[in-house]
Amino acid sequence: MRVVSRALMPVCACAPVMVGLFQRTLRLRTALRHLSPHSTFSSATTAGRPPVDLCGPFLPAPSRQSGVCCRKLHSGADGSEPSPAAAPDRRPFSRISREDLDSFRKIVPGRVVTDPDLLESSNVDWLKSVRGSSEVLLRPQTTEEVSQILKYCNGRNLALNPQGGNTGLVGGSVPVYDEIVLSTALMNNILTFDSISGILTCQAGCVLENLSGYLEERDYIMPLDLGAKGSCHIGGNVATNAGGLRLLRYGSLHGTVLGLEAVLADGRVLDCLATLRKDNTGYDLKQLFIGSEGTLGVITAVSILCPRKPKSVNVVFLGCETFDQLLKTFQLCRGMLGEILSAYEFLDSECMRLLNTHLKLPNPISDCSFYVVIETSGSDPTHDGEKLHNFLEEAMNSSLVTDGTVATEESKIKALWSMRERVTEALTHDGFTYKYDVSLPVERIYQLVTDMRQHLGGRAKSVVGYGHVGDGNLHLNITSPAKDPALLAAIEPFVYEWTAGCRGSISAEHGLGLKKRNYIYYSKPRQAVALMGDIKAMLDPKGILNPYKTLPDDLK
Amino acid sequence: MRVVSRALMPVCACAPVMVGLFQRTLRLRTALRHLSPHSTFSSATTAGRPPVDLCGPFLPAPSRQSGVCCRKLHSGADGSEPSPAAAPDRRPFSRISREDLDSFRKIVPGRVVTDPDLLESSNVDWLKSVRGSSEVLLRPQTTEEVSQILKYCNGRNLALNPQGGNTGLVGGSVPVYDEIVLSTALMNNILTFDSISGILTCQAGCVLENLSGYLEERDYIMPLDLGAKGSCHIGGNVATNAGGLRLLRYGSLHGTVLGLEAVLADGRVLDCLATLRKDNTGYDLKQLFIGSEGTLGVITAVSILCPRKPKSVNVVFLGCETFDQLLKTFQLCRGMLGEILSAYEFLDSECMRLLNTHLKLPNPISDCSFYVVIETSGSDPTHDGEKLHNFLEEAMNSSLVTDGTVATEESKIKALWSMRERVTEALTHDGFTYKYDVSLPVERIYQLVTDMRQHLGGRAKSVVGYGHVGDGNLHLNITSPAKDPALLAAIEPFVYEWTAGCRGSISAEHGLGLKKRNYIYYSKPRQAVALMGDIKAMLDPKGILNPYKTLPDDLK
């Protein structure tokens, strides 16, 4: 069974629990008034947050859903012009034969899945927006098996789609046509962990949350964390260069991944699995694979530098009346919280409305236009509490913040975090969602949301903004009751042009996958894209690895 | 005039100053005994350290030095077998003609240097160990000029050596034969600085120390710092993926460099100069150039994420009796100093002897086998002082540390730092130096030094170890009165085999350049090196960019 299935189980509605939690959570003003600096902000021992209900009750069971809620990206089926997100024609790869299946059964005996019911969840992406029609799922356990599979596929000109937890949001993780799915789900061994250096080496299929659990027992944490942690694989994280909630503090995977092993299209194993913080012997090849979305090689193992588990974690949930105040609060807390600041996330009042309506999560503070989740992680609970207290006092006194609440226990910390983490889920209940994940100069982040609202007038159901303010990363989401080509035409290319207009990135962390590949020129010059094409041609001359993804159609 | 010259001026001997400083510096035991936690460790406002005298009185003036102290890497001139560091035969590049010079004068009018005296410092490396015989130095000011130069050179099959501050330590920064030197010294403009995000964009020729100064005035710092800061260029830092003294805290340039602009061998300008923290639109091409040592393109501009200037900086100089104690002290301080730890550097008693003997720097504490420099940087002087106090008390009580001193003012902080930073300089006074810069599992770092001492017996003058413990990075240096091929034969390949034996890196931060290119296989498998060759061939098919460097001879 795929590891992802665990997170696909519906979780019970937690609204009553939340209400209780927040009733017991100290309100900011009270906290500031009644408690001494040293006791105001007690701290929990972990920064853990609850796994998100990745696929709540909204989503129909596989058998009922076919073709219903999948965006027909592959054709202009509704009569409109095919959008740049639509798949190009199938390339002339071979089709799988009985002999191929026999060969695969020799390479991965008992792990060649052809049952359509079992294949279903590998053919459809997390958003249920893209559906492939693969007839084979391979589940290797070792690098050697991956190597043999690729060698075989390359020889036979068979296309292949590497798949981790299948939580990707840009249609990169599922086949477009009949590409073979190569799942890393059974490559889930931890290989080594060095408790002096904090360097972890593991197979690519380890689930992020499992790695976090393993490390926390050893007084370390993973340098990345994201809402999909219960399902996503570390290999998928590296393949997408996932950002997430800790990037502000621990930086990107380009810095924290110390080594990786990848199998190239022709089956060659590239061993860059160093476990050293520093190594300047030649070009840093592993960097090529970080963020290459399965188009340059299959990542089979990763080594990563893990930070010590903070002794003290605090979470604050604040409300601001304007986005300008929210930014000023960010500047203030960068200065006053300094090295203990570990997250600065935001959601707008529209997100709060969706959380209330669809997930029955009540607003833990009074109604505001914007909400901020601030997390601190440090080594001294007293010092951290003092810093936080001073910051909050200053933020209140200077009227940057209207209301707020401080979580003082692990369960409450999780509850506050879920206000930010469950927005994605709430959106899936609101209707058909158009998702945008852009990087912008931090001071312009929210202007895109307001401009979009104005631009769309009454055409959308909801236009919401949330994301990683600290990284300049906005998630703009637009819902409508059903798929709506006219709405889409109003959103795109407007959103891309707007982003390009301030030299932003049209994909901050989700990658390009199938859906955004043709928009790459909004963020990258032609010279650069051409060079990407050269790299692809060098490493995968037949183009069998994750075809139709990441690179634009005009390259071939 | 080259910017580097500033740092090449001899600085006055600072021994008397140091003695005075240390007399006024609080001794650790006293500090612990007499001062309250809150006042014990006052803090300075910057982490600045003095520029190192890069080239003290030991080094003869250009006119006297020719051929004298340059290691004849290019030939087996002394009758011995040419070492793997020796240059291969000159490749069949064109030779510079009068017409070429005329063309260059059109591209960079008034900035084509052919005077042999002026060329001297560009032909010889900082260690005076490699000498080229270039007859032309070009000093472009703009990316467009660099592009035109490369286009011309590529068309004419003229080889070219990009050069920054020429402080590289592996013979990569100077020509081997008659390659044209392209200096970035006049490309020294800061382009933009965003005081909200802390993102700096500048031309590649900006001197690191100048950037630091610029940023400190704006309450930010550079994420990297190294002894050569007064001369090295940010472009050279990125081209070598320099590590340095802040890597422990702020991570490598693969994480902090957000964008770069490079000119490819054929003159194409690759614009990856994003100023965004997150951008997952296609492959991260800039990563290829970080650490490529001028062999894949000329870096013309860089954008980099800069941390806030810490409000509080403390430096402690400690002595340990055994390396095991030094490692235990590291573990202790990682736990107790946590997020404020910004450096953990070490030197051994042999380094101290050289500092005493050659630079007249007195030991600020009593004689020990090992010395540690610990730096903290944080946002709250009181909190930092308390953390440091508690750590030191624990380290003393558990007898991990024998003696120590705490610097309480900026000038004293600088003085303590110079004990670590000036070791490189002290070595140049001790004799001919064989330099090794290796990454090892942290617990094995010093074993290489003791094994080497034992292995060499009395053959070397000094065998010293120092470096960045926090990063697992040892600088092993071996001196002898003069160049000594027999000694070299005893050191190599012993040192490389030893390092490879524990899966270390034979070049942690200095790169491979000319000297170490053929040793790459000790740290990288053949598959990986072959792929590096493919990348080189793709980006620079004629091989005109920094030939004979980084990649091993057997690739061609």
Ligand SMILES: Cc1cc2nc3c(=O)[nH]c(=O)nc-3n(C[C@H](O)[C@H](O)[C@H](O)COP(=O)(O)OP(=O)(O)OC[C@H]3O[C@@H](n4cnc5c(N)ncnc54)[C@H](O)[C@@H]3O)c2cc1C
């Ligand atoms: C609720 C939710 C929250 C999310 N939050 C964030 C967030 O905060 N930040 C963020 O950056 N992303 C976020 N994401 C999207 C993110 O891309 C994925 O969650 C994750 O990084 C993908 O991992 P995966 O194992 O599921 O990969 P998949 O979805 O299976 O695959 C993603 C891509 O990587 C490739 N791939 C997967 N494994 C390998 C491998 N071993 N070798 C080569 N290629 C491979 C696939 O071919 C595909 O192109 C979120 C997604 C969800 C559903």
Ligand SMILES: Cc1cc2nc3c(=O)[nH]c(=O)nc-3n(C[C@H](O)[C@H](O)[C@H](O)COP(=O)(O)OP(=O)(O)OC[C@H]3O[C@@H](n4cnc5c(N)ncnc54)[C@H](O)[C@@H]3O)c2cc1C
């Ligand atoms: C006293 C001293 C202390 C040092 N300390 C450290 C340390 O702590 N950590 C560390 O990592 N290193 C250290 N170094 C070595 C380090 O490599 C350099 O100091 C620095 O990074 C090189 O910068 P530079 O501008 O001097 O480059 P150069 O020496 O001029 O060049 C180095 C290499 O980069 C290439 N190059 C330079 N500029 C460009 C460009 N614009 N585009 C493309 N290629 C280019 C050159 O061709 C060459 O291969 C030290 C050196 C000295 C002398």
